[in-house]
Amino acid sequence: MSRAEVAERNHATHARRRTSLGLRAVGVLGELLITAGVIVALFVVWQVFWTDVTGARAATSHIESFEEILPESPEQPGTPQTGEPPAEPVPAAGETFATMFVPAWGPDWQFPIAEGVGREDVLDAGYVGHYPETQLPGAVGNFALAGHRQSHAKPFFGVDSLEVGDSVIVQTAQAWYVYKVTESYVVYPTQTEVIAPDPGDPGAVATERTITLTTCHPLWSTRERWIIHGVLDHWIDREDGRPAEMIEAGAS
Numbered sequence: 001m002s003r004a005e006v007a008e009r010n011h012a013t014h015a016r017r018r019t020s021l022g023l024r025a026v027g028v029l030g031e032l033l034i035t036a037g038v039i040v041a042l043f044v045v046w047q048v049f050w051t052d053v054t055g056a057r058a059a060t061s062h063i064e065s066f067e068e069i070l071p072e073s074p075e076q077p078g079t080p081q082t083g084e085p086p087a088e089p090v091p092a093a094g095e096t097f098a099t100m101f102v103p104a105w106g107p108d109w110q111f112p113i114a115e116g117v118g119r120e121d122v123l124d125a126g127y128v129g130h131y132p133e134t135q136l137p138g139a140v141g142n143f144a145l146a147g148h149r150q151s152h153a154k155p156f157f158g159v160d161s162l163e164v165g166d167s168v169i170v171q172t173a174q175a176w177y178v179y180k181v182t183e184s185y186v187v188y189p190t191q192t193e194v195i196a197p198d199p200g201d202p203g204a205v206a207t208e209r210t211i212t213l214t215t216c217h218p219l220w221s222t223r224e225r226w227i228i229h230g231v232l233d234h235w236i237d238r239e240d241g242r243p244a245e246m247i248e249a250g251a252s
Contacts, residue, residue: 067099081235102166147215170211210231213230
């Protein structure tokens, strides 16, 4: 065999080896990409489904514990009152001090409200959170709340479906507070005036008893905030009964 033939054979062998190594590298990269895709998919499943399961379980547990200490409230329509509501005691950080109902979101929708808006101890733990610097239920000023719109039981998932006039009902150990939705809009996270005592005029002294719901927007993003405002329509003494809106919706 001539030197030229030997050289050509060696070149072909080296080329085959390089091709083989390249194919192996591509194969390894492909396997790594598939593995990464599986991990991402599993994370999405956990984020979407499992945190909803655990969040809903936690919310139910918080509600059951809170209801054990609540005075009885007859399952009958109570008399709406528009006078001075009872003064609610200031809750401790992380304390469950109320529950809320939104009949438009179905008869089974109910979530506990805890003091604070920390992610791990409140919002990710099955609660709707109360901004500590804002007012308490029924008080003059802004009773402002935060909740997840996606994952962790997603209490405010249906925020975009609320309409003007819909009821948002808050239950405490003293009374039921029935707020009516007045407006809905989207802001940037820096626009914190939405939880001011008077969101329409942040520098003014509040004269109305209002509620604000805040949540992330759009879904799977924290780029903006969806805001719901409402005003107290009436309140009902627990001993007298319950809001007619709840009874009509079949909520318990």
